[in-house]
Amino acid sequence: MSARNYPYIIPEPCKHLVDYKLKHGLKGYTLIRDLLKCSPHGRTMIDKSKSEMPRCSFCSGYYGRFFMCLICSSVTCCITPESNHTLLHSESVGGHQIAVDMERAELYCCVCCDQVYDPEFDKAVMGKHLMVLPRSGNGLVGGGQMRLSKRKRLDFGCDLDSKSVKRMVLRRKQRSKSSLPVGLRGLNNLGNTCFMNSVLQALLHAPPLRNYFLNDMHNHESCRNSSVGRLCLPCDMDVIFSAVFSGEKTPYSPAKFLYSWWQHSENLASYEQQDAHEFFISMLDRIHEKLGKANPAVKENGDCQCIAHRVFSGLLRSDVTCTSCGFTSSTYDPCIDISLDLNTSTSFATDLASKPSKPNETLVASSLAGCLDLFTRPEKMGSDQKLYCDNCHEKQDALKQMSIKNLPLVLCLHIKRFEHSPIRKMSRKIDRHLQFPFSLDMRPYLSSSIVKKRFGNRIFSFEGEESDVSTEFEVFAVVTHSGMLESGHYVTYLRLRNQWYKCDDAWITEVDDEVVRAAQCYLIFYVQKVFHPKGSEDLSCQPMSSPADLFVPIAGCC
Amino acid sequence: MLLLSDIFEDLLDSIIVDVASESHRIARLGLDRNLDEEEEELRLSAEARARASNPSHSGETNGKYVVDIFGQTHPAIANEIFECMNCGRSIMAGRFAPHLEKCMGKGRKARLKSTRSTTAAQNRYSRGSPLSSQSRFSNSTTINRLSNGSSGIAGHEYSNGKLEEL
Numbered sequence: 001m002s003a004r005n006y007p008y009i010i011p012e013p014c015k016h017l018v019d020y021k022l023k024h025g026l027k028g029y030t031l032i033r034d035l036l037k038c039s040p041h042g043r044t045m046i047d048k049s050k051s052e053m054p055r056c057s058f059c060s061g062y063y064g065r066f067f068m069c070l071i072c073s074s075v076t077c078c079i080t081p082e083s084n085h086t087l088l089h090s091e092s093v094g095g096h097q098i099a100v101d102m103e104r105a106e107l108y109c110c111v112c113c114d115q116v117y118d119p120e121f122d123k124a125v126m127g128k129h130l131m132v133l134p135r136s137g138n139g140l141v142g143g144g145q146m147r148l149s150k151r152k153r154l155d156f157g158c159d160l161d162s163k164s165v166k167r168m169v170l171r172r173k174q175r176s177k178s179s180l181p182v183g184l185r186g187l188n189n190l191g192n193t194c195f196m197n198s199v200l201q202a203l204l205h206a207p208p209l210r211n212y213f214l215n216d217m218h219n220h221e222s223c224r225n226s227s228v229g230r231l232c233l234p235c236d237m238d239v240i241f242s243a244v245f246s247g248e249k250t251p252y253s254p255a256k257f258l259y260s261w262w263q264h265s266e267n268l269a270s271y272e273q274q275d276a277h278e279f280f281i282s283m284l285d286r287i288h289e290k291l292g293k294a295n296p297a298v299k300e301n302g303d304c305q306c307i308a309h310r311v312f313s314g315l316l317r318s319d320v321t322c323t324s325c326g327f328t329s330s331t332y333d334p335c336i337d338i339s340l341d342l343n344t345s346t347s348f349a350t351d352l353a354s355k356p357s358k359p360n361e362t363l364v365a366s367s368l369a370g371c372l373d374l375f376t377r378p379e380k381m382g383s384d385q386k387l388y389c390d391n392c393h394e395k396q397d398a399l400k401q402m403s404i405k406n407l408p409l410v411l412c413l414h415i416k417r418f419e420h421s422p423i424r425k426m427s428r429k430i431d432r433h434l435q436f437p438f439s440l441d442m443r444p445y446l447s448s449s450i451v452k453k454r455f456g457n458r459i460f461s462f463e464g465e466e467s468d469v470s471t472e473f474e475v476f477a478v479v480t481h482s483g484m485l486e487s488g489h490y491v492t493y494l495r496l497r498n499q500w501y502k503c504d505d506a507w508i509t510e511v512d513d514e515v516v517r518a519a520q521c522y523l524i525f526y527v528q529k530v531f532h533p534k535g536s537e538d539l540s541c542q543p544m545s546s547p548a549d550l551f552v553p554i555a556g557c558c
Numbered sequence: 559m560l561l562l563s564d565i566f567e568d569l570l571d572s573i574i575v576d577v578a579s580e581s582h583r584i585a586r587l588g589l590d591r592n593l594d595e596e597e598e599e600l601r602l603s604a605e606a607r608a609r610a611s612n613p614s615h616s617g618e619t620n621g622k623y624v625v626d627i628f629g630q631t632h633p634a635i636a637n638e639i640f641e642c643m644n645c646g647r648s649i650m651a652g653r654f655a656p657h658l659e660k661c662m663g664k665g666r667k668a669r670l671k672s673t674r675s676t677t678a679a680q681n682r683y684s685r686g687s688p689l690s691s692q693s694r695f696s697n698s699t700t701i702n703r704l705s706n707g708s709s710g711i712a713g714h715e716y717s718n719g720k721l722e723e724l
Contacts, residue, residue, distance in 0.1 A: 009588035063568055065575055103572065104579050115582050180627060188636035191655030249628040253636065253651040255658075259643050262664060271659040365607065369596065435603035441592055457583055506632045507624055514606035 008459055010119060014112050016097040020070065021118070023095070028070035029124040032100060035068075036128045040326030041378075041399070042454040044125055046102040048075060054102060058085040067099035067108055075102070086110055104456070122458035129455060132326075134391040139319050139328035139451050140462055160208040160310070160409070161215075181496040183210070185244045186251030186506035190258055194505055195276040198490035199283070200254060201503040202477035202523070203237075204244050205494050207531035208311045208409050213241040217307070218291075233286040234307070236260045251506035261286070276479055276490050277337075277414050277523060284308040284336055312336040315406035317447045320387060321378075321399045327391035332405055337412035342430055343370030368413070368436040368524070376403050376445050378454070403450035407442055411473055411526040418485060429485040433520065436475070438495075438513075440526050443471040473526035480519040493519065 013021070020028075037047040046068055048054060054066045056077035064079035067086040072093070076085040090097050090110035099108045101115070105125055109116045130140065183204060187197040203209055212218070220235035236257045243252045264286050291306035303309065316335050321328040343366045378401040381387070386395040415434055420427045443449055446469070448462055478493045492503040493516045502511045584590050625631055635652035642649050644661045658664075 009586070011586045063564075065572070101579065104576060106579055106583070115579060115586075117583070117586060184627065186626065186632070188638060188651045190636070190651055190658075191653055193655055249630065251632060251636065251638075253638050253640065253654070255640060255651070255654050256643060258655065259658060259662075262658065262662060270664055271656045365603070367600065367603075433607060435600060437596070437599040439595070444589075456580070457587060457589060459587065501627070506626075506636060508626045508628075509624060510627055514602070514609060517603045517606035518610035 010459060011117050013118060014109050014114075014116055016109050016111050017107070017116050017118060019095075020098045024071065026120060026124070028098075029121050031073070032068075032070070032105075032121075033124045033128050036105060036125060038129050038132045038326075040133075040321065040323055042129070042326075042456065044105040044129070044456060046100060046105055048073070048102075056085050058088060066102040068102055069096050070098045070100060070107075071096045087113075117459065119459040122460055126455065126458050126460040134325060134327040137327045137329050137390070139321065139330060139454065160211050181499075182247070183245045184494075184496070184501060184508050185246075185248065186503070186508050188251045188253040189505040190253060190255060191271055192273055193254075193258065194490045195274045195279055196254070196258065196261075197505055198479045198492040198503070199276050199280045199523070200240065200257075201492040201494060202479055202525050203283075204241065205477055205496065206311065206410050206525060207476070207527050209307065210241070212307050212311075213238055214245060231260055231263055232290055233260055233264060233283065234290055237287070273487065276481070277339075280412065280523065281336070284312060308336070309334075311410050312408050312412060314338075314404060314408035314411070317403050317405040319401045319403070319451075320381075321401070322387070322389040322392060322396045323399055324396045325389065325391045327389050329390070336408070337414050338375070338404075339414040339416055340368075340371040340375055341416050342366050342432055342434065343374045344432070365433040365435050368434060368440070371415070371434070372442075372445050376401065376450050401450060401454070403447040404442065404445050405447045407446070407469070407471060407528075409528050409531070411440075411442070413524045413526070415522055415524070417481070417520075417522060427485060429488075431520065433518075435517070436478075436521055436524055438475050439529075440473045440475070441471055442473060446471065470528055470530065472529040474529055474532040475524060476527050476532055477525040478516060478519065478521050479523035479525075481522040482520060490522075491519075 032046065035046050035048055037045050039045075048068065053062050054075050055062050056064075056066070057074045058076055061077055061079075064077040064083075066075055066077055068075050069089060074089060076089045076099075078084045078086045086099055086108070087110050090099070097110050098116075099110060100106065101108050107116045107118060107121055108114070126140075130138065133140075187200060189197060218234045218238050220232075220238040223232055223235050223238075240252070240254055240257055261283070265282050285308075287308040288304065288306045292304045292309065303313070314335050316333050316338075317330055318333065319328050319330050378399045381398045381400055383397065385398070387398045388394070389396045389398075417430045418427050419430055451462060452458070452460070474495075476495050480491050480493065481488050482491070483489055489504075493511065494501045494503055495516075500511050500513060500516050502509045502515070623631065636650070638651040639648050640651065640654075641647070642654070642657060642661060644658065647657075649657050
């Protein structure tokens with residue numbers, strides 16, 4: 001994977017293409033550029049004559065696929081391998097070996113009988129798009145009011161680094177030769193609180209968040225807020241971290257935390273079933289409230305530096321394109337998670353293991369990749385949603401497309417498992433299984449990839465594109481739900497040192513990979529690969545002997 | 559003579575070649591490099607599901623009579639006793655939430671002027687044991703999220719740090 005830092009492999013040109021370039025240089029490309037027709041959707045075709053359909057110079061037919069010779073511009077057709085006038089042309093006139101597919105503006109080598117690629121050709125094509133599309137909004141250049149973030153991707157600060165945590169943890173004397181990872185401790189259910197327990201377990205093991213608290217970055221004893229008697233959820237979190245990483249095996253009751261949370265969140269404070277995702281959002285919001293404003297040293301790009309945002313905040317981009325002129329306006333919105341609709345189209349791969357005689361929803365699976373594709377798919381906005389186009393100066397039909405501009409350190413994916421039927425006025429839960437990978441590469445969903453795809457994946461560098469962004473993630477926690485919309489149970493699976501643990505309130509057990517794969521996921525937590533190298537030690541495995549000694553401050557950092 | 563089927567064939571061929579051309583570029587430029595891994599993941603997932611749905615498969619023990627990784631067993635309702643931080647009374651962990659709700663005067667049940675007997679209230683709370691019902695998806699949120707219309711999410715802005723009213 002490390003060899004593929006750049007987005008593309010640039011294929012080696014065949015010798016016929018090389019010969020052509022040597023003899024004719026970029027002349028042919030420049031000529032083609034004038035004939036290119038660019039659609040507002042990013043499609044490119046060759047349009048030789050504005051008024052007539054292309055006809056083959058050999059047979060005068062207008063069937064089949066048309067190719068235009070790069071050297072003499074003659075148009076020929078190719079219907080079948082037997083009726084290939086393009087090949088005939090290249091054989092009859094020496095040296096005319098490279099043609100261009102008129103339908104898609106792709107280079108074709110008649111001798112190799114294959115589509116070939118040249119970055120300079122792609123550059124010419126993109127050049128035409130840039131010329132033709134409205135300057136101020138084409139999705140390629142600039143696009144929106146966003147200041148490009150100058151923050152380096154992997155500079156997450158040493159307070160989120162696990163090296164210093166390891167040092168503190170290793171200071172403990174080894175009491176027993178337990179090979180269990182640190183930080184595994186059951187959480188007692190206080191009465192319908194499994195929604196809270198499940199999210200807490202995931203957060204307790206989110207590497208940057210865990211490192212932050214274990215590095216003593218928010219000490220509940222020295223925090224200003226709690227000393228004045230004010231509510232401070234980060235302090236309550238700190239207490240939980242201490243308790244869970246103390247090495248105590250008996251389950252912990254997060255009672256004080258519940259009390260604090262209820263004091264914060266009036267509308268959610270009741271003994272009843274709750275939604276884990278709501279709780280997650282609510283928690284991060286409370287942490288931000290306390291820590292976001294307290295830090296006056298906000299970085300120059302305006303991003304909040306509270307721990308909740310530093311760990312979970314990403315940036316989404318939304319492009320709205322006028323279908324008439326191609327004018328694209330891009331807006332950026334921060335997000336702390338991504339909610340995905342289930343992709344309901346059937347996948348062929350599910351037939352591998354099970355062949356249902358009557359396919360119904362519970363047997364057919366969706367995939368996370370499918371959901372992400374659905375999320376980033378261009379969507380036709382309804383005719384009742386015509387938008388005013390700044391270029392056309394009237395209301396037009398539009399396409400909307402989402403993509404991810406900045407990836408967070410920890411990516412929380414929320415699967416929308418509920419369906420609301422406006423007709424029947426009721427909600428129901430979607431039990432459809434979702435396949436999710438343990439290793440996830442988010443590159444195809446980045447804004448740069450999505451925009452490139454829009455223009456046919458041409459080899460071209462886009463402004464503001466950062467090809468060294470790390471896009472590889474590893475799953476570390478999955479919050480699953482079983483049961484019905486009104487009543488069910490949440491369980492979290494944690495992945496520590498390549499072993500999965502089931503955290504079912506007070507009960508922590510070891511489970512196999514396949515149990516996790518077969519479970520019904522609701523919240524999936526991925527962390528950037530740098531925080532979760534596979535197979536290596538996360539933290540030392542020695543259990544703590546006494547909680548008091550855990551936070552001996554160390555000088556310096558890292 | 560031009561047949562309708564000829565036109566259809568031509569259109570169909572055109573679409574097929576378009577897709578082939580697009581996929582060819584994706585493959586040649588290495589944009590689908592994860593294909594093998596993706597297929598492997600799909601295969602593993604399908605196998606896992608098949609095994610899980612197999613009735614003879616013992617599967618994970620779902621009961622609460624399980625021994626955890628530390629070799630411990632726990633009662634269905636957590637029986638750790640501690641002091642309520644609101645009123646000071648000693649409460650059992652598994653009954654803490656319903657107690658706290660009343661204690662803090664929160665929640666629907668507490669806010670309703672209770673003319674109901676204490677016994678009825680106790681029965682209501684004892685229904686929500688950890689074994690049975692736990693959580694649901696809050697309906698108000700689902701309506702808000704689904705009616706958003708687009709497949710994108712509502713931007714979670716933290717302008718004032720206030721939780722948006724759900």
